[in-house]
Amino acid sequence: MMDWTDRVCRAFHRTLAPGARLYTEMVHAHAVIHGDRERLLGFDPIEHPVALQLGGSDPGSLAQAARIGADWGYDEINLNCGCPSDRVQAGRFGACLMREPALVAGCVAAMRAAVDVPVSVKCRLGVDEQEEYDTLLDFIDTVAATGCDTFVVHARKAWLQGLSPKENREVPPLRHGLVHRLKRERPGLRILINGGIADADAALAQLEHVDGVMLGRAAYHDPHLLHRLDAALTGAPARARGELLRAFLPWVEMQLEQGLALRHVTRHILGLFHGQPGGRAFRQILSEGSSRPGAGVELIERALRATQELPHAA
DSSP states (O other), X not given: OTTTSOHHHHHHHHHHOTTOOEEEEEEEHHHHHHSOHHHHHOOOGGGOSEEEEEEOSOHHHHHHHHHHHHHTTOSEEEEEEOOOOHHHHHTTOGGGGGGOHHHHHHHHHHHHHHOSSOEEEEEOSOBTTSOHHHHHHHHHHHXXXXXXXEEEEESSOBOSSSOOHHHHTTSSOOOHHHHHHHHHHOTTSEEEEESSOOSHXXXXXXXXXXXXXXXXXXXXXXXXXXHHHHHHHHOOOOOOHHHHHHHHHHHHHHHHHTTOXXXXXXXXXXXXXXXXXXXXXXXXXXXXXXXXXXXXXXHHHHHHHHHTOOTTOO
16 A cells, blocks of 8 residues: 555544554655654554554564654554565565565564564465465464464465566455464464455455454545444444545644645545545546645535535435
8 A cells, every 4th residue: 555545544544434453554664764754654643553564574674663663653563575566576575575484583573572562464375386375374373483463464375476566456366265264273363354355244244254354445445434344343323424524624724734735635535435426526626626726625625515415325
């Protein structure tokens, strides 16, 4: 979710789902150590609980970056061993680390020694010609031996050559059953599942087999999905999309007063009326108007009026 789940996106998603755990974009450990930390790590207190997702493969650098993240107030540090992009592979991090479980274990051990907050790992079933379950179990057992007990498993293998990142989210077959088997055989670990879960019913069904569900693009393109899930899990009544967005507007106004351009907000809310009457007009008004000088929350209000949403709609 690089370039997607920035601090504005996370603040919006927190409005929709008070009980969700939010994750940052993946940030390389070296960028955390040497880069602009306010830009890379800054977040609003309303985002809690929020996890910092790191990339890298050097135990010392990851430990230092994890310590910095914990000092900034993150509730969890997550090591990404699942991203299959060429750029990530070239830097020897992401999904290619599935081939080096001992190295990942060393990284996680160093990170755990550096911080008091939980350290988790996101991974795939395997890469390329690896046998998915054998590879996954060896990887999990090796890393879990460090004391790490939380794993987010994307239920596909990754092909490091020949498939784009987009194709790696679609072409390798989903094998949710292997993640369910992992949870059955390692009941003491917290196992979260990711990949191909596109609606609330599917997410809730997964909770019969695993400890949690991570949603990525499905929640971004249809953010109200997060709210429907939060309501189902807490028993709270679902709120209308317009009501939720208006609850977010005071935060938006505060950010605009501090110099944030409206377009950096609207790009994250375009999908709120996904599949709903007026959704196309909502997106069009925001897309055409948000880059104009002086654009403010009145544009969002105008887009909301175009949806003609009924008060009880959810």
